[in-house]
Amino acid sequence: MKIAALIARILMGLLFVVFGLNRFVRFLPPDPLPAGLAGQFLGALIESHYLYVVATLQLTGGALLLVNRYVPLALVILGPVIVNIFLYHLLMARVGLPYAAILVVLWGILAWQHRQAFAGLFGQRG
Secondary structure, three states: OHHHHHHHHHHHHHHHHHHHHHHHHOOOOOOOOOOHHHHHHHHHHHHOOHHHHHHHHHHHHHHHHHOOOOHHHHHHHHHHHHHHHHHHHHHOOHHHHHHHHHHHHHHHHHHHHOHHHHHHHOOOOO
16 A cells, blocks of 8 residues: 555656646647637636636645655645546546546545544544
């Protein structure tokens, strides 16, 4: 499990650093906006500059994963981003759904490895 968590941490860290940084530096060629609702949704995120906030979260979480510091904090930062990526591909643009599902699995592996950091969230108060 330690090797799986190491691989998951490095893959997720690289993925989020590269794509988060790409929003600011633009070293990857941009894809055309998809048709329909998915394109309208992305267009609204781009026009409102909301994607800069998401990219900052991705860059922060990915960097924390790569340097192996505050990994539970990185998981908390990236969790909502991953949920939104997964739901976007599930509900609007199915073409990226397998990649989004893999990302959810990688996050789950890391969350399981660091489950003791989240134990207080699931404790019953009496």
